[in-house]
Amino acid sequence: MPEKIPCISLLTDFGLQDNFVGVMKAVILKINPRVRIIDLCHQVRPQDILEAAFLLKGSFRFFPRGTVHLVVVDPGVGSKRKSILVKTKDFYFIAPDNGVLSLALADEPIQKIIEITNEKYFLKPLSPTFHGRDIFAPVAGYLSLGKSMDAFGKRLNAIRKLDLAMPRRMKDKLIGEVIYIDRFGNLITNIHKDQFRDFVANSHFKICIAGKELRKLSRSYQEVGVNKPLAIFSSFGNLEISVREANARKFLSVDKGMPIQIVKT
Amino acid sequence: MPEKIPCISLLTDFGLQDNFVGVMKAVILKINPRVRIIDLCHQVRPQDILEAAFLLKGSFRFFPRGTVHLVVVDPGVGSKRKSILVKTKDFYFIAPDNGVLSLALADEPIQKIIEITNEKYFLKPLSPTFHGRDIFAPVAGYLSLGKSMDAFGKRLNAIRKLDLAMPRRMKDKLIGEVIYIDRFGNLITNIHKDQFRDFVANSHFKICIAGKELRKLSRSYQEVGVNKPLAIFSSFGNLEISVREANARKFLSVDKGMPIQIVKT
Amino acid sequence: MPEKIPCISLLTDFGLQDNFVGVMKAVILKINPRVRIIDLCHQVRPQDILEAAFLLKGSFRFFPRGTVHLVVVDPGVGSKRKSILVKTKDFYFIAPDNGVLSLALADEPIQKIIEITNEKYFLKPLSPTFHGRDIFAPVAGYLSLGKSMDAFGKRLNAIRKLDLAMPRRMKDKLIGEVIYIDRFGNLITNIHKDQFRDFVANSHFKICIAGKELRKLSRSYQEVGVNKPLAIFSSFGNLEISVREANARKFLSVDKGMPIQIVKT
Structure with a gap:
């Protein structure tokens, strides 16, 4: 049996050029010096709730059971938007109630939702612009203490949901779009492999996509020649368009939102 | 009572593209495998002592009591500049004696200053270009061991101080400047909220600022329309100029050093 | 005696803009919640095996004895390239067998090489594009558990080696090249100080280099005037060309691969 050590994951759009993330960690460790903090990602595009929701959905299950997933992508900070704490069978989630949890929680039954309001656990004075430090970090810290x-x-009864662009299915076509582009320029679409297989x-x-036609799915990047495009299921389960040993975003001049069609032939 | 675990914070201009930060952490953990290391920030503009001093001042109090704040922004590495270790009531600070600690320590009474000279605690051979690895990291490691x-x-009697641009106060005007711009493009000025309130x-x-006039302070970014500028106190206490859901630096074409005036009307 | 805590270092080309690194850490901590994870570097140029090999060579010895060095720069992921686990006297190394370990292991006698094949320790389903998460991270986690x-x-008998550009030595000339450029724009060459001293x-x-001639080695950046070039041994032991308080890459318009000559006079 591994020793029980609490874990907090951090997913934000704070980047790493400022002191925001470091100060959030300081606040957490001051409350619970034993907790493990894992940076899931801090480079979410500023205020891009959908991107954060997508990253969380692909990642949260890989963490140790009991992990507190703390998500701060919060364009509404200081407004009336709620702060929430959600429990599922295996995880806790803390975030502004702006839909950022909704993709992950579409797959993971919610057991309980709390609206975070008890100022006893907030840092004072409460800044209107940095709830990550003053509300979310200390609540995660105290929660990790038990x-x-x-x-x-x-209690709340429901969380806000995102209007995610879902693929549209027609008789002979499945139309999706590029919703994420990774560091290597791989184009991740909103078509999940289960949807793809069910349709095809x-x-x-x-x-x-982008004037190219691909007639097979590859199992690895090496199945095509260098600088050739391929379709593959990404490691997080979505249909991905890549170019071997190159950057598909640049190579195909594609950005987020570009449509992709699967056509039966 | 939380278990007592020593903490070291790291603030450098090393960036994350090289192995500098990773190797400093390795050196620390080799000496003290139990210590917690928190990245405060590594993206300080290369050799920008003032920026590091400003980030430290806004951050150091959020850390657990007893934290060793290790700051390596060190354009004078290998020259005659001293290496110092400073104790205050709640924290330790280790840095080159180039003023980088002086803004934080303006608010925090110094109890003791040591010039770091005992080579017994340095890595050998001592590199003339990477004291972060060979002097500062091991000293922080041994200090964290007790x-x-x-x-x-x-002992030393004093540390070097920075000539910080202080706001100038005239009869009907308070003139400051932009001293920091964060990831979101928010313009942080050198006017602290206490100075502002005292003046106004x-x-x-x-x-x-930049041809714009603002006649109120906002409590949150949502008080103005999208793409409208606002003035707010930043989460670290300074007067900040922002543009709602946009990047004020780009929107107002402002860079560090831009003057800002508060005028009584 | 410091308490024995296992350590894993991570060196990848995954960058920090996606969730790749965070998910690898999650997988490791789920298996061994006590392990310390140190980011050596994640900003290796995408698929640049040589750059990763160079960073590893300069860094691995600074880590605590017993550290597992996990390296994922893996352009051949999903192909027939092997995954390997190597033991030396003081360290373990886990990586794709593409030469990325060969510079470090040129200096460090290999005690044992294992080809990683036992799927019992892999995540399922095994993704063909993210062995960092599904093979390397869990193997590192289980290894760190003992x-x-x-x-x-x-067992394997040998690892793949890189064809590293070695300096060419002629009667009166030693010809090397720039193989790495750090954040500050310092130009790191493939000429080690031992080779330099032996030749000179x-x-x-x-x-x-680049039309400039330098006739001495400096001991610190301060030995020349501001904006003047100098030659110095880098903190990792290689001949480095820098410009005081400036970026040598930009100042001298030099990129990786630029030749450098040492000429006896």
Whole structure:
């Protein structure tokens, strides 16, 4: 049995050029010096709730059971938007209630939602512009110490959901779009491999994007020649368009939002 | 009572593209495997002592009591500049004696200053270009193990101070400048909220920067329309100029050093 | 005696803008919650095996004894390239067998090599594009728990080696090249100080690069005037060309691969 050590993951759009992330960690460790803090990602595009939601959805299950996932992408900081704490069977989630948790929690049954309101656990004076430091970090710290969820506020019945661009399915076409582009320039679409397989079944197909047509799925980047495009299921389960040993975003001049079509042939 | 675990914070201009920060952490953990290391920030503009001093001043108090704040922004590495270790009531500070600690220590009474000279605690051979690895990291490691300050060298009476641009106060005007710009493009000025309030008292005022006039302080970014500028106290206490859901630096074409005036009306 | 805490270092080309590194850490901590994870560097140029090999060579010895060095720069992911686990007297190394370990292991006698094949320790389903998460991270985690090397696969006799550009030595000339450029723009060459000293011995010399001639080695950046070039041994032991308080890469318009000559005079 591994020793029980609490874990907090951090997902923000704070970047690493300022002191925001460092100060949040300081606040957490001052409350719970034993907690492990894992940086999930801090380079979410500023205020891009959808991007954070997508990254969280692909990542949260890999963490140790009991991990507190703390997400601060918060364009509404200081407004009336709520702060929430959510429990599922295996994880806790803390975030502004702006939809950033909704993609992850679409797959993971919610057991309990608390609106965070108990100022006893906030830093004072409370800044109107940095709830990451003054509300979310200390609440995560106290929760990781074993504090009961009910200590932080009253129950809510539902969280806000994102209007995610879902693929549209027609008779012979499945139309999706590029929703994320990684460091290597790989184009991640909103078409999950289960949807793809369900649509294509045993038919022949072509994948059309940016004027290119691909007629097969590759199992690895090496199945095509250098600088050739390929379609593959990404390591997080979505249909991905890549160019071997090159940057598909630049190579195909594609940005987020670009449509992709799967056509039965 | 939380278990007592020593903490070291790191603030450098090393960036994250090289192995400098990773190697400093390795050196620290080799000496004290139990210490917690928190990255405060590594993206200080190369050799910008003032920027590091400003970040440290806004951050150091959020850390656990007893934290060793290790600051390596060191354009004079290898020259005659001293290396210092400073104790205050709640913290230790280790840095080159180039003024980088002086803004933080303006608010925090110094109890003791040691010039770090005892080569027993340095890595050998001592590189003339990377004292972060060979002097500062091991000294922080040994200090976090409980080694007495006096082991590292002889007492000093004073540290070097920065000539910080202080706001100039005239009869009806307070003139400051932009001293920091964060990831979101928010413009942080050298006017602290206490100075602002003391100057303005109960008068009406206007805030003038880059041809814009603002006649109120906002409590949150949502008080103005999207793409409208606002003045707010930053989460670290300074007067900040922002543009709602936009990048004020780009929107107002402002860079560090831009003057800002508070005028009584 | 410091308490024995296992350490894993991470060296990748994943960058920090995605969730790759965070998810690898999650996988490791889920297996071994006590392990210390140190980011050596994640900003290796995408798929630049040589750059990673160079950073590892300069860094691995600074880590605590027993550290598992996990390196994922893996352009061949999903192909037939092997995954390897190597033991030396003081360290473990885990990486794709593409030469990325070969510079470090040129100096460090290999005691044992295992080809990682035992799927019992892999995450399922195994992604063809992210072995960092599904193979390397869990193997590092189990190894740090004390699992025997032999559990992971069968012995190999040799690892792949890189064709590193070695300096060419002629009668009166030593010709090397710039192989790494750090954040500050310092130009790191493939000429090690031992080679330099052995070649130059007691002769006079000039160092020629980008049309500049330098006739001495400096001990610190301050030995020349501001904006003047200098030659110095880098903190990792290689001949380095810098410009005081400036960026030598920009100042001298030099990129990786630029030749440098040491000429006896």
